Amino acid sequence: MPLALLALAIGAFGIGTTEFVTSGLLPEVAADFGVSIPTAGYLVTGYALGVVVGAPVLAIVGSRVPRKRMLMALMALFIAGNAISAAAPVFGVMLAGRIVASLAHGAFFGIGAIVAAGLVPPQKKAGAIAMMFTGLTVANVVGVPLGTLVGQNAGWRVTFFAIAGLGVLAVLGIAALVPEQGRPERTRIGGELAAFRNPQVLLAMAMTVLGFGGVFTMSTYITPMMTEVTGYAPASVTWLLVLFGLGLVGGNLVGGRYADRALMPMLCTALAGLAIVLALLPLAAHDKIAAAVAVPLVGAFGFATVPPLQKRVLDQTADAPTLASAVNIGAFNLGNAMAAWLGGLVISAGFGYTAPNGVGALMAAAALVLALVSAALERRGGPAAGLPGVPGGPEAAGSRVVAAGAPASAADTGAYARRP
Numbered sequence: 001m002p003l004a005l006l007a008l009a010i011g012a013f014g015i016g017t018t019e020f021v022t023s024g025l026l027p028e029v030a031a032d033f034g035v036s037i038p039t040a041g042y043l044v045t046g047y048a049l050g051v052v053v054g055a056p057v058l059a060i061v062g063s064r065v066p067r068k069r070m071l072m073a074l075m076a077l078f079i080a081g082n083a084i085s086a087a088a089p090v091f092g093v094m095l096a097g098r099i100v101a102s103l104a105h106g107a108f109f110g111i112g113a114i115v116a117a118g119l120v121p122p123q124k125k126a127g128a129i130a131m132m133f134t135g136l137t138v139a140n141v142v143g144v145p146l147g148t149l150v151g152q153n154a155g156w157r158v159t160f161f162a163i164a165g166l167g168v169l170a171v172l173g174i175a176a177l178v179p180e181q182g183r184p185e186r187t188r189i190g191g192e193l194a195a196f197r198n199p200q201v202l203l204a205m206a207m208t209v210l211g212f213g214g215v216f217t218m219s220t221y222i223t224p225m226m227t228e229v230t231g232y233a234p235a236s237v238t239w240l241l242v243l244f245g246l247g248l249v250g251g252n253l254v255g256g257r258y259a260d261r262a263l264m265p266m267l268c269t270a271l272a273g274l275a276i277v278l279a280l281l282p283l284a285a286h287d288k289i290a291a292a293v294a295v296p297l298v299g300a301f302g303f304a305t306v307p308p309l310q311k312r313v314l315d316q317t318a319d320a321p322t323l324a325s326a327v328n329i330g331a332f333n334l335g336n337a338m339a340a341w342l343g344g345l346v347i348s349a350g351f352g353y354t355a356p357n358g359v360g361a362l363m364a365a366a367a368l369v370l371a372l373v374s375a376a377l378e379r380r381g382g383p384a385a386g387l388p389g390v391p392g393g394p395e396a397a398g399s400r401v402v403a404a405g406a407p408a409s410a411a412d413t414g415a416y417a418r419r420p
Contacts, residue, residue, distance in 0.1 A: 007173025016139025055106025247299025
């Protein structure tokens with residue numbers, strides 16, 4: 001594989017780490033700024049909303065800029081945001097830094113995957129894209145637990161300065177190793193927007209928001225739940241995050257393997273499993289062993305939804321997938337934002353640190369209902385089912401997805417599905 005993929009993977013590793021590490025450092029950040037943990041949870045919400053806005057906007061802007069230059073600009077934005085967060089004198093400034101960093105998230109993965117695919121022969125494109133997204137997967141298993149450990153022992157600011165340093169390393173790698181690929185073709189906005197007239201696309205995105213949001217009702221507040229309710233020492237949260245990361249990897253691999261074989265059964269099974277585990281977690285949280293088992297299961301069931309959901313969007317937008325794919329990236333992060341906000345509300349209302357899991361169970365159950373509705377419409381020959389020339393018609397049947405990352409961001413891989 002070309003060394004340029006290593007530079008892209010480093011960027012993916014940094015982005016994945018900064019997205020998720022905040023959840024492990026909420027108590028430290030809250031204590032430093034003198035705010036409540038639910039208020040500190042806005043750092044997760046703000047980042048997610050920044051991705052929602054930045055993914056489609058910067059993806060469109062990036063279509064008019066040479067890709068190598070755009071990747072370097074996005075990483076510069078990422079560096080600036082993390083440096084602002086690390087040096088923030090007050091909570092509001094840190095929140096602003098999180099939003100600045102988040103704007104680069106979706107567009108980096110979207111454009112980076114195109115660049116990765118262009119670095120290798122056609123028969124190796126999927127492997128190249130998977131190699132880049134390995135950085136995101138490793139971030140969940142190594143970067144987030146390590147960043148949490150460093151933040152708890154050396155201070156959370158050190159963690160964010162180190163992440164900014166990863167961004168510098170990625171920029172240098174991209175500058176030195178990624179070849180120029182020229183200016184991409186202009187985006188056809190009208191054709192891309194037409195995909196959103198398909199009800200199946202809207203249903204899939206709603207499932208993305210609700211299903212993946214269920215995961216973040218747990219992960220956003222995992223540290224206070226595990227320390228205050230379960231009784232783990234703060235240092236043990238690092239290992240619980242490792243378990244969660246392993247669950248993400250395993251779920252993504254299983255979801256990717258079966259998304260092409262039996263998409264809707266896979267999706268419904270994953271959503272049902274997620275709803276059940278989240279519903280039981282308030283009880284499991286009172287036992288250390290049960291909690292340690294439940295945490296990776298939430299990650300596994302949650303990320304098993306990513307490949308089938310992204311493939312669902314692609315199957316329905318085969319003729320114009322770029323904007324829909326970018327918006328679906330935003331949908332994952334909109335779910336994250338909703339989860340962090342709703343979880344903070346129930347904690348502030350006095351229901352305790354396990355209460356967000358009940359909210360997540362309801363979100364996952366609602367996504368399951370939408371999946372059943374979508375499947376029923378498809379069986380009845382609903383919109384875009386079997387209509388040639390319509391996104392999702394028979395010419396889309398050959399779409400396939402590369403599943404090789406973690407979600408809110410793993411969804412990006414779908415933008416580069418290839419038809420036979």
